[in-house]
Amino acid sequence: xxxxxxxxxxxxxxxVQRSPNGDVRIVRIMGQGDLVGLEALDGGNLDHDAITMDxxxxxRIPKSIITSLRREAPELHTNILNRWQKALTSxxxxxxxxxxxxxxxxxxxxxxxxHNTSIDNSFFLPTRDDMGAMLGITTExxxxxxxxxxxxxxxxxxxxxxxxxxxxxxxxxxxGIDKLTPHNP
Amino acid sequence: xxxxxxxxxxxxxxxVQRSPNGDVRIVRIMGQGDLVGLEALDGGNLDHDAITMDxxxxxRIPKSIITSLRREAPELHTNILNRWQKALTSxxxxxxxxxxxxxxxxxxxxxxxxHNTSIDNSFFLPTRDDMGAMLGITTExxxxxxxxxxxxxxxxxxxxxxxxxxxxxxxxxxxGIDKLTPHNP
DNA sequence: CGGCGTGTTGACAACAATCAAAACTTGTGG
DNA sequence: CCACAAGTTTTGATTGTTGTCAACACGCCG
Numbered sequence: 001x002x003x004x005x006x007x008x009x010x011x012x013x014x015x016v017q018r019s020p021n022g023d024v025r026i027v028r029i030m031g032q033g034d035l036v037g038l039e040a041l042d043g044g045n046l047d048h049d050a051i052t053m054d055x056x057x058x059x060r061i062p063k064s065i066i067t068s069l070r071r072e073a074p075e076l077h078t079n080i081l082n083r084w085q086k087a088l089t090s091x092x093x094x095x096x097x098x099x100x101x102x103x104x105x106x107x108x109x110x111x112x113x114x115h116n117t118s119i120d121n122s123f124f125l126p127t128r129d130d131m132g133a134m135l136g137i138t139t140e141x142x143x144x145x146x147x148x149x150x151x152x153x154x155x156x157x158x159x160x161x162x163x164x165x166x167x168x169x170x171x172x173x174x175x176g177i178d179k180l181t182p183h184n185p
Numbered sequence: 186x187x188x189x190x191x192x193x194x195x196x197x198x199x200x201v202q203r204s205p206n207g208d209v210r211i212v213r214i215m216g217q218g219d220l221v222g223l224e225a226l227d228g229g230n231l232d233h234d235a236i237t238m239d240x241x242x243x244x245r246i247p248k249s250i251i252t253s254l255r256r257e258a259p260e261l262h263t264n265i266l267n268r269w270q271k272a273l274t275s276x277x278x279x280x281x282x283x284x285x286x287x288x289x290x291x292x293x294x295x296x297x298x299x300h301n302t303s304i305d306n307s308f309f310l311p312t313r314d315d316m317g318a319m320l321g322i323t324t325e326x327x328x329x330x331x332x333x334x335x336x337x338x339x340x341x342x343x344x345x346x347x348x349x350x351x352x353x354x355x356x357x358x359x360x361g362i363d364k365l366t367p368h369n370p
Numbered sequence: 371c372g373g374c375g376t377g378t379t380g381a382c383a384a385c386a387a388t389c390a391a392a393a394c395t396t397g398t399g400g
Numbered sequence: 401c402c403a404c405a406a407g408t409t410t411t412g413a414t415t416g417t418t419g420t421c422a423a424c425a426c427g428c429c430g
Contacts, residue, residue, distance in 0.1 A: 084220075095280055099284035128376075134211045146377090147377080312409090325409095
């Protein structure tokens with residue numbers, strides 16, 4: 001865990017996030033005055049790296065100054081900080097999970113995300129239109145993928161707008177295993 | 186400007202962002218416990234809407250409770266909050282500007298973003314590899330687009346790794362005007 | 371019933387990924 | 401200073417994926 005937070009004095013820094021299957025995506029670039037290292041403050045593991053893109057000069061800030069903000073603030077306030085933090089990491093994951101890869105992969109990742117955020121075994125299935133707007137693809141494309149997944153039994157409707165999924169099979173789509181099998185006789 | 190902040194008790198809310206040219210992109214979905222309305226706190230205009238996806242129950246929080254956080258906190262602390270906020274809106278724009286549309290549009294938006302964040306008239310031009318990782322396209326695709334823009338004189342190299350742009354012509358690419366002209370004899 | 375929104379499907383065109391190769395840069399050691 | 405190696409950028413040919421347009425199915429509600 002990073003012991004310090006830095007402000008950038010000059011230069012450009014990229015925030016890089018790596019997917020489990022190896023591909024990388026830059027989720028933000030940071031310049032003068034931006035804070036690097038905030039993401040690591042809440043003890044959650046740091047799943048991205050800050051990498052310089054050219055010569056960078058930084059100013060180191062002891063982390064204690066930041067964490068003292070929490071100590072001093074009353075309970076509700078730290079609560080708000082936590083949620084603010086949550087929104088940020090959620091935005092990063094949105095970029096790497098839902099705006100990267102082909103249509104099938106994106107839909108698969110969205111379904112798993114919806115599944116994981118639901119307490120229930122089933123989850124609210126958005127309209128194809130909304131799915132498209134989340135994934136940066138067209139309504140028709142998301143419809144085609146969902147229809148195929150339903151035919152294969154990987155997605156099942158349990159109510160009007162609720163569905164449940166076969167997580168294992170979906171994972172193979174994301175990991176690209178199904179893309180590789182044709183080469184394995 | 187929204188006078189309140191809400192916590193979601195149950196249901197799903199989508200954060201929708203509209204581009205000037207009309208297309209919409211959902212930049213986040215929010216569920217139980219998430220705070221809606223934080224983005225509007227710093228007085229910047231709210232360029233996205235929060236729209237319910239199903240029946241939602243919320244709990245209203247007076248904005249004063251949130252803003253008091255700033256008054257009570259010493260100067261450095263509010264500074265941190267501002268930057269935290271900045272990171273969030275930046276992440277949202279990253280999704281709508283750099284992960285939406287075809288390769289040409291994405292590159293054009295990235296160049297304008299780089300131009301705008303630079304004090305100078307020129308700006309640091311990333312490697313094609315990094316551009317690809319920012320935009321969710323391949324190295325070759327970003328190279329092809331940049332090469333074409335250089336041939337057309339829309340992008341000019343002023344140093345090894347610094348460039349400047351013809352903002353007006355780039356804007357037409359984003360607005361899709363060049364896509365329409367073929368239909369206009 | 372009939373209209374409306376949503377979902378599905380297919381044919382085709384547009385677009386981007388992939389693979390391979392050449393041109394160009396940069397850095398290194400002779 | 402040159403030559404060579406390594407990395408980056410550019411380009412072209414080809415394949416695969418996605419967008420577009422159009423049609424139809426389905427369920428819902430007045």
